[in-house]
Amino acid sequence: MSIRALDELMPTVNFASRATALPGTDWGxxxxxxxxxxxxxxGHAELNVGECFYEIRAGECVYYDGEIPHRLLALGTTDYxxxxxxxxxxxxxxxxxxxxxxxxEPRDLIGKPLHPKVEIPDIGExxxxxxxxxxxxEPIFTKIVKEYELxxxxxGVSLRALMMQALSLIxxxxxxxxxxxxxxxxxxxxxxxxxxxxxxxxxxxELAAICGYHPIHFAKxxxxxxxxxxxxxxxxxxxxLAKRAxxxxxxxxxxxxRLGFTSIHYFSHQFKHLTGLTPTEFRMHxxxxxx
DNA sequence: TGAGTACTAATTCAACCCCT
DNA sequence: AGGGGTTGAATTAGTACTCA
Numbered sequence: 001m002s003i004r005a006l007d008e009l010m011p012t013v014n015f016a017s018r019a020t021a022l023p024g025t026d027w028g029x030x031x032x033x034x035x036x037x038x039x040x041x042x043g044h045a046e047l048n049v050g051e052c053f054y055e056i057r058a059g060e061c062v063y064y065d066g067e068i069p070h071r072l073l074a075l076g077t078t079d080y081x082x083x084x085x086x087x088x089x090x091x092x093x094x095x096x097x098x099x100x101x102x103x104x105e106p107r108d109l110i111g112k113p114l115h116p117k118v119e120i121p122d123i124g125e126x127x128x129x130x131x132x133x134x135x136x137x138e139p140i141f142t143k144i145v146k147e148y149e150l151x152x153x154x155x156g157v158s159l160r161a162l163m164m165q166a167l168s169l170i171x172x173x174x175x176x177x178x179x180x181x182x183x184x185x186x187x188x189x190x191x192x193x194x195x196x197x198x199x200x201x202x203x204x205x206e207l208a209a210i211c212g213y214h215p216i217h218f219a220k221x222x223x224x225x226x227x228x229x230x231x232x233x234x235x236x237x238x239x240x241l242a243k244r245a246x247x248x249x250x251x252x253x254x255x256x257x258r259l260g261f262t263s264i265h266y267f268s269h270q271f272k273h274l275t276g277l278t279p280t281e282f283r284m285h286x287x288x289x290x291x
Numbered sequence: 292t293g294a295g296t297a298c299t300a301a302t303t304c305a306a307c308c309c310c311t
Numbered sequence: 312a313g314g315g316g317t318t319g320a321a322t323t324a325g326t327a328c329t330c331a
Contacts, residue, residue, distance in 0.1 A: 252316065266302055268317060278317065301324070
């Protein structure tokens with residue numbers, strides 16, 4: 001599944017509803033032309049995505065797309081939100097998926113769900129699971145449904161903004177979950193040491209020693225848990241501090257020294273590599289307009 | 292988890308630019 | 312001319328990969 005950058009997404013809502021399904025209501029087996037989020041407010045449903053099976057209870061949300069056939073079945077009276085959307089489409093005008101849905105046979109339920117990957121700036125890569133328990137999503141879905149039904153002027157753009165808000169909330173919660181897991185992880189002592197002394201020019205071997213691992217093994221663990229190489233993480237953290245200090249007017253030379261860069265040349269080099277701007281350019285762009 | 296090897300990216304250095 | 316900052320090339324350290 002392709003990786004999308006969160007800040008480059010242009011989601012389009014194709015359909016949104018809140019409805020109540022009676023026991024036995026069956027959607028499928030089918031292939032949809034876009035992606036779908038189903039959030040169960042109350043009741044009980046089950047979902048097959050290819051060969052995989054999920055039970056969905058109140059407060060749970062599922063995601064699937066048109067890559068793999070699925071089947072959704074309400075087991076009890078089920079109150080739910082359904083949002084059809086596309087991750088990125090130039091036009092924000094909804095394109096009702098109904099006409100392009102392909103119905104299939106139960107024997108076509110093969111394959112496994114493909115999980116979309118989203119790159120969150122400065123944080124890393126995140127995979128959207130098929131099922132999870134979100135919080136705070138319902139009010140946004142309510143607004144999406146209302147906006148979709150009223151079709152007031154500019155509703156496509158409003159839907160896009162609300163969908164972006166929903167996706168940001170979903171990924172923000174995934175980020176939170178990951179940091180909770182990380183706080184109990186095997187590389188936690190190294191992360192803590194770097195946060196305590198961000199200005200220190202940490203060597204990978206030093207960080208590995210803190211955690212009691214061989215440097216190569218440590219680098220591998222680090223990449224698995226954080227999604228970045230230790231060196232990249234260290235530089236990224238120092239550049240974050242540098243941005244703040246530059247906007248406060250600190251001189252580039254003093255800053256590079258304080259943050260443990262071996263030279264102003266290297267600092268400038270790294271800063272431009274990560275931000276696309278030289279430190280001086282960044283300071284100029286970040287400064288509020290003079291009045 | 293460690294060692295060896297090939298490759299990549301980080302770091303350094305020197306030359307350069309821009310502004311005062 | 313000198314200070315502050317940027318850029319490109321060469322050198323060195325770190326990483327990925329594979330195997331034990």
